[in-house]
Amino acid sequence: MPEATIGVIGGSGLYAMAGLTDVEHVTLETPFGAPSDAYVIGTIAGRRVAFLPRHGVGHRFSPSEVPSRANIHGFKQLGVQYLVSISAVGSLREEYAPGHVVVPDQLYDRTKSLRPATFFDEGLVVHVAFDKPLDRTLADLIEQAAHAAGATCHRGGTLVVIEGPQFSTLAESQENRRAGFSLIGMTALPEAKLAREAEIAYATLALVTDYDCWHPDHDAVTVDSVIQVLRSNAALAQEIVRQVVPLIGDGFDSPSHHALASAIITDRAAIAPAKRKQVALLVEKYL
Ligand SMILES: CSC[C@H]1O[C@H](OP(=O)(O)O)[C@H](O)[C@@H]1O
Ligand SMILES: Nc1ncnc2[nH]cnc12
Numbered sequence: 001m002p003e004a005t006i007g008v009i010g011g012s013g014l015y016a017m018a019g020l021t022d023v024e025h026v027t028l029e030t031p032f033g034a035p036s037d038a039y040v041i042g043t044i045a046g047r048r049v050a051f052l053p054r055h056g057v058g059h060r061f062s063p064s065e066v067p068s069r070a071n072i073h074g075f076k077q078l079g080v081q082y083l084v085s086i087s088a089v090g091s092l093r094e095e096y097a098p099g100h101v102v103v104p105d106q107l108y109d110r111t112k113s114l115r116p117a118t119f120f121d122e123g124l125v126v127h128v129a130f131d132k133p134l135d136r137t138l139a140d141l142i143e144q145a146a147h148a149a150g151a152t153c154h155r156g157g158t159l160v161v162i163e164g165p166q167f168s169t170l171a172e173s174q175e176n177r178r179a180g181f182s183l184i185g186m187t188a189l190p191e192a193k194l195a196r197e198a199e200i201a202y203a204t205l206a207l208v209t210d211y212d213c214w215h216p217d218h219d220a221v222t223v224d225s226v227i228q229v230l231r232s233n234a235a236l237a238q239e240i241v242r243q244v245v246p247l248i249g250d251g252f253d254s255p256s257h258h259a260l261a262s263a264i265i266t267d268r269a270a271i272a273p274a275k276r277k278q279v280a281l282l283v284e285k286y287l
Pocket of ligand 2: 221
């Protein structure tokens, strides 16, 4: 099995990663089905990096259909310990303008329970801490890399995740602003929850593409307007990835790497063999 310590999951408009050398394409199966596409593994600054387009090449999976359990399990199979998640987002704050990048520090879940959001069910119950959903150190490094790449980069704020696929109503957009959220997207959850359960340090690089629909001086968001901004921003996002890889370097210890240590509540003797087998890669060392 090929290996990579660093993973990158590309969002809308980012279906490939330029600048990789010694590239391998790896198609994986997981106990949770097939990932969105083949993983593309290549070298950046002497490190093996695994890239996966979240929606698949050609953007075939809607936000509700993205097979996040398979995607995260696949990264785990490859040995990924640090996952940089790239997302196109709407801005709910005047100062976070289209074309800017933001490294948020919180997530808020407004998805509608349609997406499998845990690896642990059917006789194995696990409650991981999720008060800090995004890894602080990885976020610091992404911010540093964004500045080095010449981006206008903001740090902090809450990314609210909606079910979609429709964009928000004006009333919803205004309510999300009143709630104090800074950014809006459709995919960071349950992805970040699953990364935590897989003990992978996860942080988001958010590419601001629009002002959603609340801004009186801007038209409401459309796919065409999002893609237009991403066309000029995809190269920037890739440059930020190239800059962050050497900053991660040999890696660092993250609280996420120990997320399951005190999270398993089910009596070990009561766990069914089939469930044990299904999640062995994630949890075996604690059972
Ligand atoms: C094309 S606009 C809506 C679409 O873009 C974002 O995707 P991603 O987070 O994967 O970049 C948003 O979440 C929606 O899926
Ligand atoms: N306004 C918006 N709402 C939800 N997801 C988005 N992705 C990009 N722009 C978005």
